[in-house]
Amino acid sequence: MLNNIAAIMGGGAAAVGDYESIQTYNLTTATASVTFSSIPATYSHLQIRALGRTDRAVSMSGLGMRFNGDTATNYSDHNVTGDGATATAGADVSASYIFLARYPGASATASMFGVGVIDILDYANTNKYKTTRNLSGTDLNGSGQVHLQSGNWRSTSAITSIQLYPDISGNLVQYSSFALYGIK
């Protein structure tokens, strides 16, 4: 039996302002990277909701993340990944970016995009290093990966900018979308 959508009245809805949209990129052309800048310090946590594809001539290509323009080897990450056949664990130590996911590249069937939800906890706290949590994946109907990952930026600076970019080469393509939200 079909059930129509009904608005929820009263309790259950978040108070206005608890989860706010800060900035969104909806790419209309190939773009080397996207940067959320001038991020206000007024939230507790940040969340990025991503939909992406690159033009690198491979079936899947990596996406990296950096904070405040820091390109030094101040990042690390751990992951558990499923590729449809095997579950594996991996890590990057003293890296120049946090590896987030593998998104479809130019060799993948058109219209296929990867997705991710990236949480950055206590991003404005100047007493601790910054920890990220990421769930992402790409399914190409016969290949692909799903990826649980945690990252770390060894800096006590408040995060004021976030850059997302293809980690090896190429561009993010048209229709890729990256939305930044603040959580109070």
Added chain:
Amino acid sequence: MATTYEPIATTTLGSAAASYTFSSIPSTYTDLVLVTTAGNSNGSNTDIRMQFNGTTTGYSDTILRGNGTAATSIRETSQTSVMAGWTDTTLISNTIVSIQNYSNATTYKTTLSRTNNVPTSYVGAVVGLWQNTAAITSLTVLSSLGNFIIGSTFTLYGIKAA
């Protein structure tokens, strides 16, 4: 300021049912989030799955799961529905599914799930694909075997980007 993350609809089953459908989903949001707490009449590790717009073709998924002893990964292709997670015979399993850019008429639709199912079943993550560029206007949640039990809840949220 308008609410960015808001509930669209919710239901708690008053009788056992093989599926539940959210229909007439407005296109005014950016992403959808489905949250379920459900049980089934079939047994442990019964799939909870989804179909969009009543379509029964074009689904595939990649699954990562652990059962308390080992972590494994499997793949499904050319399915009649896409995997979301697993349920057990009591109301102890929950699944959260994100569907980004669900109303985009250019891209295929990719789903992302975290699913928790104790004590004898899987914890896992799933990425799913619906090879269709149509905007999602209805979402059906299915039990792969048996019925969802009384008390199972399904809530659909909309997230609106700036």
